[in-house]
Amino acid sequence: MKTVILDAGHGKKDSGAVGVTKKFEKDFNLSMVLKVNELLKKNPEINVILTRSTDVFVELVDRAKIANKAGADVFLSIHANAGEPPAKGSETLYTKDMDKPFATIIHKYLMSVTGLADRKCRYQNLSVCRNTTMPAALIEPGFLTNQAEEELLFNEEFQNRLAVAMAQGICEYLGVKYGVRTTPAGTYPVDVLLNDVPYEGLLIEGKSWVPAKLILNALGARWSYALRSIYVGDTKVDTKNYDGTSYIKGTDLRDLGIVRGVFLDPDAINTKRVLIYPKESVTNE
Template identity: 50%
Template structure:
């Protein structure tokens, strides 16, 4: 979970030459309620740190502090997070996780990085630049104004990567003046108010930054490009080992808002720093943190064929059912992995039955599975097509990315990338191991559907899934 950290300064009242610069303290608002900690949040190394006790106890977690070890433990019976003062390595359910900034002890209060709280405990974080406030939303509360729908296995409104989203009435709140590369970061200069939207895509690897409700400055943008004659501009980068170029263009039929695409030759993560005092947004490129799976003599993998029985799932344009496709692919994966001595397979269904969502994730948790893979086919508009890999929890992201690197080329369909689903999926949320949901293609698409029910495509997909599982478990 990524959020924008803003560095905020303002001039106090008084004579200009005697004005004093003070740091603005962000407000903390949890599910609409303003929190009032004894020790205020701080900004350190471009990260916001907040008091761990008031935030986590308000979310229903128990907080314990060990003075001798200088450790704070946050738990709720399902998750356990252990952090040590001045140590950037934490333990989430006994797995090491890296923080960008170590926890701090100030006036007997432990402060931890806000982003790490969200990533570890499933807390949604929204930065409101206009009112200088951090909004936190517990896992049972979706980000407003969306009302959380019932649990569903299949995403209903996919985001097709770099597909334009029409904006009927564009409102311009800011101007973008410049893009440049500078010491491991891409810098955007602007005025006014911006609300960046950022996401990653694979094959090829890209980081996409959209700036809705803004425009390229009418007085001039650097490096200059005439969008009436050119589809995009390009800034070549030679000083970074992964970043090759930054492309800038317009997105949205009506909005024509700025879009920046960072072209990469390897996987990279990012941090956003938005300094509103000087109108500067920095996208820092950082190496992804990889935590290897401990070596074991036997791994348990749960294979889930979505829907089934009384639940047909999506219906294809030729009236075939999603449940039929899902089961066919999963049984092929089972056949490929059944001979692996170090893998124990657990199937949520092997026939046309209907286990509930709770049956599926409870089964995976009860057998203490190492991995969970759910297979689906999607349905949306006739124009939507392609392959997607979904995850929900941060501990599933690496598995999702690895699996998609095999799955997308195997399908031969449009690559829609790896997605962190904005409305939590039950089987990827309530499992306790790395869990992913694969949308192989669209049954509503005249491009995808004819291929999805062929033996050739299903065999290629099954091999890709089996390979992704073995790669994740370090068996090949």
């Protein structure tokens, strides 16, 4: 489990930068952090902590303390810039040496979305980066003092795309697969491969469970569903039901003689893979 701290800059009495049309930086920062949180919290390998989730004021040193106390793996602070016109563009800031690899990845994702002038990923002495004990970075995606950039920063669709990019950057740095797939508590996503077609399975207590209906149909097996259980032929099989999908154990397919073998792929890097080896020929009744 990795712990990610998302830090929405400023708050309450501290509005941060004020835009050309009087929009507040604190509102942009909070909106972004809530969006990134929504994306990351779907990942069972990531635990997200927000330094603020509403319009409240949190001291800079307390933001770092929250992260240090949680033993977080990474810290991302979201801000928006202000400067004398015609200041413009996107930048990612870091302070500690250990921040740099994380900030570099974040900046790559930031630039891929904003398309604004590249102010680079660079050093600045920042309280939240200086006082945190884990890799930290602070993004300034654009200038609220620039009318075109202010409009872009408060565009809902732009914010959604930037949120996805930040979630992807965090996942890349942590070596965690980014995906929006939700799985029930205590289960982990697993790709089930049958005849080169991927299906979405679950890993529960180290055992792989495959989507019964799709896999049994693909194998041409005779099956039925009654009283929340899958029957293969006349045999009742251990069944788990989540969100309208019934799952059965991969190993049961082998034990029932429906397939030749079921293996957890030892070479899978991110999401684990389950390989199902069907029999040479399948007789469909």
